[in-house]
Amino acid sequence: xxxxxxxxxxxxxxxxxxxxxxxxxxxxxxxxxxxxxxxxxxxxxxxxxxxxxxxxxxxxxxxxxxxxxxxxxxxxxxxxxxxxxxxxxxxxxxxxxxxxxxxxxxxxxxxxxxxxxxxxxxxxxxxxxxxxxxxxxxxxxxxxxxxxxxxxxxxxxxxxxxxxxxxxxxxxxxxxxxxxxxxxxxxxxxxxxxxxxxxxxxxxxxxxxxxxxxxxxxxxxxxxxxxxxxxxxxxxxxxxxxxxxxxxxxxxxxxxxxxxxxxxxxxxxxxxxxxx
Numbered sequence: 001x002x003x004x005x006x007x008x009x010x011x012x013x014x015x016x017x018x019x020x021x022x023x024x025x026x027x028x029x030x031x032x033x034x035x036x037x038x039x040x041x042x043x044x045x046x047x048x049x050x051x052x053x054x055x056x057x058x059x060x061x062x063x064x065x066x067x068x069x070x071x072x073x074x075x076x077x078x079x080x081x082x083x084x085x086x087x088x089x090x091x092x093x094x095x096x097x098x099x100x101x102x103x104x105x106x107x108x109x110x111x112x113x114x115x116x117x118x119x120x121x122x123x124x125x126x127x128x129x130x131x132x133x134x135x136x137x138x139x140x141x142x143x144x145x146x147x148x149x150x151x152x153x154x155x156x157x158x159x160x161x162x163x164x165x166x167x168x169x170x171x172x173x174x175x176x177x178x179x180x181x182x183x184x185x186x187x188x189x190x191x192x193x194x195x196x197x198x199x200x201x202x203x204x205x206x207x208x209x210x211x212x213x214x215x216x217x218x219x220x221x222x223x224x225x226x227x228x229x230x231x232x233x234x235x236x237x238x239x240x241x242x243x244x245x246x247x248x249x250x251x252x253x254x255x256x257x258x259x260x261x262x263x264x265x266x267x268x269x270x271x272x273x274x275x276x
Contacts, residue, residue: 033098035076048075049137049162053177053185054082060175060189061133061158063088070131072123072138072146077103077116079135084115088133091117093126129153137162137184151213155194155252156236160187169213172235190214193234194252200270207257207270216241220248222268 049057057079063069065087071079074092076099083090084107094100103118119126124145128134134150134157136143144167150159163184165171171188197211209218209232216232220243227244239257240249248268250259255272 033102035099035102044073044137044139044142047137047184049079050177050181050184051078051082052179052181053162053187054079056175056177057135057160057162057187058083058086058088060173060187061135061160063133067132068130069133069135070128071135072126072128073136074103074118075099075137077106077118080116080118081107081110081112083133084112085110087115089115091119091131093119093121093123093128095120095122132157134159135162136160136164138164140164140167143167150190150192153192155192157192159190159192161190162187166190172214191236194237194239196234196239196252196257199273200257201273202268202270204266204268204270220244 067088069083069090071092074094080090080092097120100118100120107113107116172191173189175187177185193214196209200207205222207220209216214234218229229241229243232241237252247262258269
């Protein structure tokens with residue numbers, strides 16, 4: 001009988017150890033894994049963003065507690081964790097599973113596990129459309145590859161990149177890191193613009209617009225007179241332009257655009273024609 005009890009005790013302990021071993025192994029991996037600056041990843045080598053630039057990027061994006069930040073290629077999780085410390089819900093997408101585990105440990109140590117999530121995935125396959133703020137530290141050709149997806153995001157989404165640009169899509173703002181920073185100290189901000197290209201018409205007249213990222217040109221017809229548009233700009237869903245000596249301001253809501261004329265009580269509303 002005593003032998004049977006000892007055997008059962010031994011068996012129970014073995015089963016428990018087997019059940020706990022994956023968790024223990026994960027914990028040990030996260031605790032012992034130390035990434036090396038310059039180590040190879042799927043698309044880029046890993047270089048951590050300086051903490052000073054992380055703060056500057058978050059300031060440029062004007063993050064608030066209402067935002068949802070996604071960091072593409074989140075590395076050791078520092079940008080996601082820094083956002084969480086500001087009360088921002090944040091998620092990191094990282095291809096290296098060791099980095100994902102390390103990020104989760106770092107988040108736990110920072111006391112922000114309730115504010116963050118780290119997923120093991122490919123940034124070119126992961127759906128990041130729900131982000132209101134997107135952060136990047138990728139090479140220019142990768143940014144350009146992501147650009148069409150980013151431009152389809154909700155107007156007003158803020159995109160901040162460490163050091164590298166988006167090809168011919170000029171940033172809305174550039175900034176340098178505050179404090180001590182010796183390399184990779186520049187950040188660039190883009191605000192996803194509403195889509196305004198196409199033919200628009202309404203009771204007031206017509207608009208014919210050609211869009212290039214956050215700028216546009218074209219013509220406006222009002223009262224039978226056609227004028228060329230100059231200084232056309234888009235900031236999120238807000239538009240402004242000059243034509244015929246007048247300054248127009250408006251808002252875009254899908255295929256509807258309406259606004260005012262500076263110095264006048266007149267308003268205008270246009271609807272975009274369906275693409276042929």
